[in-house]
Amino acid sequence: MLSRKQGSIRGDPIPLADYGADENLNDTIDIQWVNKSWVRWVFRVCAVLSFVSVSANTPKTFETSVELKYVTFAVDLVVTFVFTAEMIAKMHIRGMWKGEAPYLKDRWCQFDGIMVLCLWVSVILQVFEITEVVDQRSSFSILRAPRPLIFIRVFRVFLKFQLPKTRIKSILQRSSEQIYSVTIFFLFFMSLYAIVGVQFFGELKYHCVVNGTDPDNFTVRDLAIPDSYCSPHPGSGYQCPGNMVCMALTTNRSERGFNGFDEFATSFFTVYEAGSQEGWVFIMYRTIDSLPAWKAFLYFISLIFFLAWLVKNVFIAVIIETFAEIRVQFQLIWGSRGGTADSDTSQVLETEGEKWKLVTVDENKPRGPAPHIFQRILKSTPFHISVLVLVLANSITSALRSCDHSTNNCFDKMDKFYWAELTFTLLFDLEAVFKVWCLGFRGYLKRSLHKFELMLAVGTSLHVVPGLYESSVAYFLAYFQVLRCVRLIKASPMLEDFCWKIFGPFKKLGSLVIFTMCLLIITSSISLQLFCFIPDLDKFDTFPKALMSMFQILTQKGWVEVMHGTMNLSGHFAPLVAIYFTLYHLFVTLIVLSLFVAVILDNLELDEDIKKLKQLKLREQSAEGQQKLPMRIRIFEKFPDQPQMVKMHKVSSEFSTSNVRESFMRHFVDEGNTTDSILPPPDATVFVGDMVAKTGPQVNLLTSSTMSKGGGPGLKKNEVSFIIRESNRQRLMQADSGSVQMYGGLGGGKSLLSTQQQIRMERSRSIRASVRHSHGHTNRGSVKVHKMPTIRENGDVGTMGVGRKTEDFDIKVLQQKKQQAEIKRTQQEEDLRENHPFFDTPLFAVGRESKFRTVCRLIVKAQYNYVSRDPLTGKEIKSKYKQVYKLLGLVSYLDWIMIFITIGSCTSMMFETPFRRVVDTKELQIAEYMFVIAMSIEMSLKILANGLFFTPNAVVSDFGGVLDIFIYAVSLIFLCWLPKDVPAQSSVQMLLLLRCLRPLRIFSLVPHMRNVVYELVRGYKEILLVAILLIVLMFVFAAYGVHLFGGKLARCNDPNILSKAECVGVFFRKIKVTKLRIPDAETNAPSMLVPRVWANPRNFNFDNIGNAMLALFEVLSLEGWLEIRDVIIERVGQAESIFVHIFVFIGCMIGLTLFVGVVIANYSENKGTALLTVDQRRWMDLKGRIKLAQPLHIPPKPDNNCFRALLYDITQHRYFKRVIAFLVLANSSLLAVPWLKELNGPASSEDSEMAIRVLCALSAFFTFLFLLEVLMKMIALTPGGYWQSRRNRLDMFVTLFGVMWVVMHFIPKTHMEEFESFSYTLGFMVVISRFFTITGKHARLKMLMLTVVVSMFKSFFLIMGMFLLMLCYAYVGVILFGCVKYGENLGKHANFETASNAVAVLFRMITGEDWNKIMHDCMVDVPFCTRNPVGNYWQSDCGNFTAALLYFCSFYVIITYIALNLLVAIIMENFSLFYSNEEDALLSYNDIRQFQNTWNLVDTNRKGVIPARRVKFNLRLLKGRLEVDQEKDRLLFKHMCYEIERLHNGGDVTFHDVLSMLSYRSVDIRKSLQLEELLAREELEYMIEEEVAKLTIKNWLEKCLKRMRTKEQSNILTNLRTTNEPVLTVTEYMQNTQVVRAPTMDEGGVASGGRPKKKLDRTPSVGQSTGLQPPGHKFLLPTPGNECTAPAPKEVSMPAIRRRNTGKGPQNTTPATTDKTEAKPGVSKPLPRQPLVDPATVEVRGWWSEQMNYESDSESE
DSSP states (O other): OHHHHHHHTTTOOOOEEEOSOOOOTTTTSSOOGGGSHHHHHHHHHHHHHHHHHHHHOSHHHHHHOTHHHHHHHHHHHHHHHHHHHHHHHHHHHHOSSSSSSOGGGSHHHHHHHHHHHHHHHHHHHHHHHHTTSSOTTSGGGGGGTTGGGGGHHHHGGGGOOEEEHHHHHHHHHHHHHHHHHHHHHHHHHHHHHHHHHHHHTOOOOEEEEETTOBTTBOOGGGBOSSOOBOOSSTTSSOOOOTTEEEEEOOOOHHHHOSOSSSSHHHHHHHHHHHHTTSSHHHHHHHHHHHSOHHHHHHHHHHHIIIIIIIIHHHHHHHHHHHHHHHHHHTHHHHOOSOSOTTOOEEEEEEEETTEEEEEEEESSOOOSSSOHHHHHHHHSHHHHHHHHHHHHHHHHHHHTOBOOTTSSOOSSSOOHHHHHHHHHHHHHHHHHHHHHHHHOHHHHHTSHHHHHHHHHHHHHHHHTSHHHHTSTTHHHHHHHHHGGGGGGGGGOHHHHHHHHHHHSSHHHHHHHHHHHHHHHHHHHHHHHHHHTTSTTOGGGSSHHHHHHHHHHHHTTSSHHHHHHHHHHTTGGGHHHHHHHHHHHHHHIIIIIHHHHHHHHHHHHOOOHHHHHHHHHHHHHHHHHHTSSOOHHHHGGGGSOOOOOOOOOOSOGGGSOOOOOOHHHHGGGSOGGGOOOSSSOOTTOEEEETTEEEEOOSSOOTTSOOOOOOOOOTTHHHHHHHHHHHHHHHHHHHHHHHTTOOOTTTTOOOSOHHHHHHHHHHHHHHHHHHHHHHHHHOOOTTOOOOOOOOOBOTTSOBOOOOSSSOHHHHHHHHHHHHHHHHHHHHHHHHHHHHHHOTTTTOGGGTSOTTOHHHHHHHHHHHOOOOOOOBOTTTOOBOOOTTHHHHHHHTSSOHHHHHHHHHHHHHHHHHHTOBTTBOGGGOHHHHHHHHHHHHHHHHHHHHHHHHHOSSSSTTOSSSSHHHHHHHHHHHHHHHHHHHOOSOOBTTSHHHHHHHHHTTGGGHHHHHOHHHHHHHHHHHHTHHHHHHHHHHHHHHHHHHHHHHHHHHTTTSOEESSTTOOSSTTOOSEEEEEOOOOSSOOTTTTTSOOEEEEEOOEEOOSSOOOSBHHHHHHHHHHHHTTSSHHHHHHHHHHHTOSGGGHHHHHHHHHIIIIIIHHHHHHHHHHHHHHHTOTTOOHHHHHHHHHHHHHHHOOOOOOOOOOSSOHHHHHHHHHHTSHHHHHHHHHHHHHHHGGGGSOOSGGGGOTTOOHHHHHHHHHHHHHHHHHHHHHHHHHHHHHHHHHHHHHHTOHHHHHHHHHHHHHHHHHHHHHSOOSSHHHHHHHHHHHHHHHHHHHHHGGGGGSHHHHHHHHHHHHHHHHTHHHHHHHHHHHHHHHHHHHHHHTTOOOOSSOSSSSOOSSHHHHHHHHHHHHTTSSHHHHHHHTTOOTTSSOOOSSSBGGGOOOOOHHHHHHHHHHHIIIIIIIIHHHHHHHHHHHHHHHOOOTTSSSOOHHHHHHHHHHHHHHOTTOSSEEEGGGHHHHHHHOOGGGOOOTTTOHHHHHHHHHHHHHHTTTSEEEHHHHHHHHHHHTSOHHHHSOHHHHHHHHHHHHHHHHHHHHHHHHHHHHHHHHHHHHHHHHHHHHHHHHHHOOEEEHHHHHHHSOOOOOOOBOTTSSBTTSSOOOBOOOOOOOSOOOTTSOTTBEEEOOOTTSBOOOOOGGGOOHHHHHHHHHOSSOOOOSTTTOSOOOOOTTOOBOOOOOOSSOHHHHHHHHHHHHHHTOOTTTTTO
16 A cells, blocks of 8 residues: 555655664764674663563562572673663764764664663662662662563564654554543543442441441451441341341451442542452442442443443444554555465466366475375375374374373373374374375475474374373473364364464464563563562562463453552552552553454455455345245145136126136246346347447356457467456556545545546546447457546545446346346245145135135234325424334334233243242232233234245244244143142253243344344354364363373362371361451451362362363353462462463453454444445445434524623633533532441541531532523523523533522421431432533543444344343243352352342353352252252252253353454444544545534524525535535536435425435545445436536527527517617707616526516607717617516616626627717717617526526525
8 A cells, every 4th residue: 555655646755654773874884883783683682681680680589599689780780781882882873962863862762771771770779789788678679660661672673664654643643532532431431430339339338247346446256257248227238137236347448458439539449440340249249238239230230331341342443443544554564365274376377268267286296206196195085084084083082081180190101092192193193204205395394284294293203202201291292292183174174264364364463462472571570670579469579470460460350359469568559559550451451452353353354356246246146045935835836736716607708707827828938938028138239338248148247258259379369468458457547546636635625525526527428438439449459548536535546447337237137136036936926826725825724815814914914104204295204202103113013012911921930939939829820821822812813814834924934933933832831731840850840941931032023133133143154163263272272281280180178288198087277257358367267177178179170171171161261260370380380370371361362352353243244334345334434424413503693682692602612611511520529428428437527527518518509600601501592592402401401400409408407317318319419410411512522422322222132132131041040040059159149049130140140250150159969969859949959060061151152252242343333433534535523513513504493404495505605625616616516406406306405415415425436335325326416417417408598599589579679660760869868768777687587577578668759969978879769669668777786787897798888888988979870779688698697597596585584
């Protein structure tokens, strides 16, 4: 793209920006040792040594190795001298302040200088530490924190690329603005939830304690076990047991933790933690116990939905949009996406007779010494299949390994697995040798796959060596053996292509991985120096631990634990520590992880040309797919035809003859002569662009016609010459089009409308020229280049075919084929209906046209038909309840009834529990009977109306119908049975589980929810491929984990016992009571006696492949990986923990983002946006923006009232708006502390109560200021004008709400205590409502709020689908796990005892909060529970391992990996809807805003509708990119006015009508519109162009005829006057008659009153003249018989006279119109008759009025 931009500027150099270090400057200077290559490598090595030195410079590291202290000092000293010498040399070469490129003015030199300064500070500090002047653990080590940034010098050389300065600055500016806006929006929501949390919850300090506890001095034994929050108010929250009391304990910040809702700062910090979906559920449980539960559920569920799922995902949209723009600039660096997976072949063009074809040529021809027969074996398919079978067998063998934790070493003996491994190794070694023998060593190494195979062969061969197999090295060499299963990817070409598409362009993904690793390393070293001096902080005492801690934050799991642990030991620096970790977490989670999604989406993106081809291909497939009938209907074709015959009992003449069956007549039609009337006939000439082709009997789509000549020796030469000429022609056209400059792009001066009009005109000329060229030149080798403006809207240069595109012909043929398919399908149905009596007969019994079936059809199909436009006028019908009507017409009335009945039935199922069953509860039985009876009636009506299966509209025609029948059958069987005994794991329990699918009934009833399911199902291929990739990844790591950790993770539960032999007996184990950090929490904690057990960790192990894959699946969800890491470090070693870190990095950064990218790509493809080009996607976004845009409704500035005008200027000034926004923020800051008394504790002091009263008084003062603002705006805009704005209405509502609160709060109250709480609640609700209005006062915040709101509405059915699926899982969970005993995570808050509790647990699982631990609690089995083998399932408290595994894993995959990622796709779609900039050729927000302002001037009634005749005023007032030059673009102006007039037949037009017309006129429709819309728009514009041309010609002809008639009339009058000869002098005439004036002209340029009627008085002639004029100047005076009387003189305007005198054309020189004519005295000459009105004046005025469409009443309006 960069080269094309340079070419478009015709040799002018583009200023480039160099973002790498300029190390080649001044190479010719004598002191040039700095610039030598080996010296630069020395500098990089020194940078690495400096980084290693600073990473090892910690007190804990020096305690381990004392000598390392002096080694690091020596290294730092040497490195400091080296970089100091470099700095001095560069200063000498460049100059310090002055010179061509002075040292202190270069950004990289400044960075190097700062690093040198930090090195000297570090060296001096280490000298003081060695001499013990400064303590080793002093806080001065913070001074070393910037030193790790020197590592940038190692890889900054890779930043050596050059880009256009203006383009890069523009992209960075736009992206920074977007990120800034999204950050502000994110902070707004966080602040909103922070102040709401302060007012909702306040200080949470009530705990259950034993009676008599001192709240200021309590111990851990005074608390409940486990510690529980409580509520002092009965009826809300958790109530303590009888022997305990709910008491507010006095604790400091470090004891109770740093999260809570005490004040705004703490609440803000807590909201961010909850928004990260880490630890939020435990804060919610705390609030549930302390306050009413509805507050907690409402607050936290909405917080997760808006903050974590909507607002944070906008960051992903910003990064992806920005990355899509930067990608174009980096294409030369990253390479193209083209190519095939590890292709070792090429294709050449060869001819075979009269055909051309691409022939594959193998570049890696066998060069080995093997005979030809062996080389053929190597290339054969059986050989490859045999190798893949061996790989599969080897993988299965590896998966069969297992180990018992009772033995530590499982695989160090020569067992059967060793011999199997030895056999497989020998076979694969023979395969490698055979390939080397056949291909040669060099040919073998040319393919990367062969290199991978060779590496595996060497590694596995070393692994099976007996000496190494029994050593510790075998555990690392086993990795080569498990990697063999990766070769199975070659077995599936689809999977191989998908992997190549994702990982093939590895420069992008590899660069991002390297960037992430460097970022992680640098931040780990910085954090190490910031916190290594803190005592007892082991997370940052060495570099490996710091690296693990920062990686833990990167994965977002347990980052709160790292931050809180550091804050607890940081003392007064805790707020700074919180800010540091929060910023790091914000950056890595919202930007770095979003970059991975952006890269994967970019790899999945198709090229523009491929998109267009796929668009046509999909249309062709859709046209062909509608031709065949379903198989269930085509089954009737297998039976012989049996047309129904009628026995006549009357004479044939008594009734008319019936029509003969068409299917019968078609048997006698000659099939050989049948032709399609829609397609072009054979041998017809079809013009496609500039090519003329002869069509045959069949049209091949998406393929060009074969251009063939007669055979001959020059065939190949001629064809290749033609290809070269065509290529040169396209290249020339592309080069010529590069000089065209767009407005706002490369610096043109025309508006957007003018530019697009010029493109349309040029294209029309080119089409006409190409048609003439095709008719005049039959030689196809001739090339004629037409200059055509083909610059894309995004700045790219593209080619455009001359003439009409091939796609136009293709899409018309596709439309015709689609119509043919529909006709053929309908005809097939009619044939079956005529020939088979049982066709379309429900249940083979109900007649087709029976009245009973007709009644059933009417009942089934009865539906509200919402009409949005008047069928007669075409105008849109406005209604306040438009959305309600649309919702009502969504489905039929019968379906609405069933929806409500199903909802009621699902609600009744919410009350079912294992101990409250349907069989024992009458209310639940009634609900069950109602549902079954209603569904029976519904199914009967639908089956009788549409049939069951063998009818066209059968009930069972898709999966939804099958689901309906299945749900009905299950419900009917259950109702008829109503079993009382339900044993566990029986068929009866399975029936109950199948009954839980009832909520899915709503999916089949609501069409939009079915679409959600179809969108998920249609992308199953890509999702399945990603799942297979992740399974392969887990299998590789699981097999290696079995080798590495099998049998090594078992330990005694007594930490003091290290051997299995000593792990016997019992011991006292301490119980963790509370999370409060009280002093005696560890020493004084209660203990219980438990037996010693030697066992694996409770939730995971690697003893076999199944358990290992389950553990890694949990790790893949980022849940439980910290426990696995800690256990591996403790029981195996720290080096082995690299295993889990690598898996988490690959799974988190690549695996999970693959799911996100694939789901987003599938959603875009299903919505039709994935195959859209860049211009087409921008056009779709523009149409969405136009649909959302609304008129401003701002009244104009009053002119007749100075006071109102002053207030108007004040209220509309930007500083006034900023002051109001500041007042809103100041008012909201009053909610920084709780207002409610009960939230501040029981012992609230008088000072705090007085502070709350002061805050309320200040809030009342702010309310009166806002009331003043409302009054000022109402005076300035008038009440009606103020009410027209929705934002003003909201402000007024909030202000009046605040005034009501002020009146209620400050009036005397009789019941003070009862009313005070309600008054405070009302007060802070007013302030919160006021704070929410601030989004409408900022343009970008408003845009982002629209993004979130529109996303929420568009995702409504998706959210409802997720809820229904959660409801099904909740019902199933109640049956399976409703009676399971409590465990570590399954407790009073998280359980499946009721459906509502199950929904809460499932919502917690979606966020990933310890879902795996709940799953393991539900797997509990004997001997840890009690199972009744013969009783019912509710009589046992055991779980079910298989059911829990399927239940939890399937729910987590479906909801978290698939459904939740659809929200990201929806947000991305809507963000691109609002994401626009000035560089786009399409309309931006500024353009739409300018149109809104202009519309506001024309729409005086503020109704959004104006007469069509006023649109021209709106068009004239437009400025900027939408401006229309009335001189140069007169034709465009006429086209737009005519288009508006014909829109509603000259009636009123709306705001969106005009804006939509401008949008079509402002884009290049050939690039932006899809094919169907493009054809419709081109036909419309062609028709408008024709009609305007016809009207123009018609008006011109009318003018000509009018002028001819006037001339003829003038000749007749002249002859009459010549016969009468009555003459008068000018002076006499002026004294006795009126001056002849021009008639009044109407808007069309025609004299008022239609054809002018002239009436002239006839007077006798006078032969003498007075002294005023020469007597010879006389003219004929008309006689009274002539109807040529002129209008009165007062009707003549001066501009008309001025135009008459100065107009072009023949001027009137009679004495009546010009008094300066000289004549000879004494000559009396009769003047010829002249028209009373100058015809040139009439023609000019009439022409101008018609062109500009002025009308008589325009001025009055």
